[in-house]
Amino acid sequence: MKKPCNCPHTHPKQELSSLTTRLRREARKITGPRAAILEILHQHRHPLTNKEIHAELPKGECDLATIYRAMQMLEKLGMVKRFDFGDGVARFELVVEGDDGHHHHLICTQCAQVVEIGECFPAEIEHRIARQNGFRAVTHRLEFFGVCPDCQK
Amino acid sequence: MKKPCNCPHTHPKQELSSLTTRLRREARKITGPRAAILEILHQHRHPLTNKEIHAELPKGECDLATIYRAMQMLEKLGMVKRFDFGDGVARFELVVEGDDGHHHHLICTQCAQVVEIGECFPAEIEHRIARQNGFRAVTHRLEFFGVCPDCQK
DNA sequence: TTTTAATTGCAAATCATTTGCAATTAATTG
DNA sequence: CAATTAATTGCAAATGATTTGCAATTAAAA
Numbered sequence: 001m002k003k004p005c006n007c008p009h010t011h012p013k014q015e016l017s018s019l020t021t022r023l024r025r026e027a028r029k030i031t032g033p034r035a036a037i038l039e040i041l042h043q044h045r046h047p048l049t050n051k052e053i054h055a056e057l058p059k060g061e062c063d064l065a066t067i068y069r070a071m072q073m074l075e076k077l078g079m080v081k082r083f084d085f086g087d088g089v090a091r092f093e094l095v096v097e098g099d100d101g102h103h104h105h106l107i108c109t110q111c112a113q114v115v116e117i118g119e120c121f122p123a124e125i126e127h128r129i130a131r132q133n134g135f136r137a138v139t140h141r142l143e144f145f146g147v148c149p150d151c152q153k
Numbered sequence: 154m155k156k157p158c159n160c161p162h163t164h165p166k167q168e169l170s171s172l173t174t175r176l177r178r179e180a181r182k183i184t185g186p187r188a189a190i191l192e193i194l195h196q197h198r199h200p201l202t203n204k205e206i207h208a209e210l211p212k213g214e215c216d217l218a219t220i221y222r223a224m225q226m227l228e229k230l231g232m233v234k235r236f237d238f239g240d241g242v243a244r245f246e247l248v249v250e251g252d253d254g255h256h257h258h259l260i261c262t263q264c265a266q267v268v269e270i271g272e273c274f275p276a277e278i279e280h281r282i283a284r285q286n287g288f289r290a291v292t293h294r295l296e297f298f299g300v301c302p303d304c305q306k
Numbered sequence: 307t308t309t310t311a312a313t314t315g316c317a318a319a320t321c322a323t324t325t326g327c328a329a330t331t332a333a334t335t336g
Numbered sequence: 337c338a339a340t341t342a343a344t345t346g347c348a349a350a351t352g353a354t355t356t357g358c359a360a361t362t363a364a365a366a
Contacts, residue, residue: 024333028343029331029333029342029343029344031332031344031345033344034344049322050323063346064323065324065348066346068324070344086237088354089322090322090323106282106283106286106288108288115286117282119278119282122275129297130297130299133259134301134305135261135297135299135301135302136299136300136305138297138298138299139297140296140297141294141295141296141298142274142294142295143293144282144291145293146283146288146290146291148286149287149288152289182313182362182364183363184312184313185362186314187313216314216315218315218356219315221355242352242353243353
């Protein structure tokens with residue numbers, strides 16, 4: 001379950017400083033480890049596991065436990081979104097300010113390649129499901145799985 | 154994350170024997186622990202965790218490791234379907250013969266009550282997603298979360 | 307009933323994630 | 337800029353779910 005992320009895509013420059021601003025706003029310290037973690041998340045568009053983030057950091061830069069703690073905090077602040085691909089490992093993606101980060105992925109079951117999906121579960125159907133069962137504040141967790149072009153060869 | 158399953162619903166009688174038949178067909182032994190596990194799954198319509206299954210069994214009836222092994226095997230044979238509610242614990246449901254068991258749930262984030270959902274992600278949209286990305290054999294994992302009627306009070 | 311391969315119990319091993327705690331440090335204050 | 341303080345970190349140990357090695361047991365075939 002891994003694949004080098006050779007995408008040169010980085011998020012808009014502005015974002016990084018806005019991230020530290022957001023942290024400060026919450027009375028949180030901008031520490032070396034945190035800046036480094038945000039930097040890594042910033043350079044990858046795909047969800048990363050804590051272990052992957054740890055591996056990206058210069059050796060000894062930051063403890064794995066610190067990354068776990070940072071992700072918990074960032075998630076609580078809504079700066080990061082947690083994804084579950086069903087393999088028992090949490091993955092995280094930076095969330096653009098003002099957005100809730102809700103979206104889905106298409107994952108290759110052979111090589112774990114991840115594609116971000118624009119589609120979402122139809123809101124009308126979700127509302128109907130909520131109504132029919134008397135539930136409130138209904139959302140969903142949705143991920144697609146299949147075999148990518150490369151792995152079909 | 155638990156709730157007594159006070160549903161008297163059991164699956165059609167016929168099923169149980171057909172289950173053992175299926176096992177035999179696969180050159181698998183019908184052992185006490187396995188029969189007991191199938192019996193438990195048979196009496197519950199909601200997904201159960203291995204620990205819950207273990208708790209349902211008469212004390213000392215069967216080791217937890219045996220249940221883990223049995224579920225792995227039953228899943229491979231397609232007799233059981235694994236569900237992931239995102240809380241780090243696997244849940245299983247018996248699959249009706251001839252069916253693939255694909256369906257979804259609506260889970261209360263407060264009391265963990267589970268409702269089985271009839272709706273599914275629209276096939277046309279899924280096909281489009283597969284096509285647009287060149288993926289084959291695409292499926293999805295989908296669960297809904299919200300606050301149930303009881304927990305709204 | 308014998309033979310044999312599948313299965314089980316039990317303990318130890320894995321893995322991801324969390325946590326206690328003392329040492330370190332960012333940010334504030336004077 | 338130095339002192340003060342609460343937040344943060346590293347490290348090791350603790351958790352929890354799940355897996356695995358292995359010797360003893362047992363279902364099913366012969």
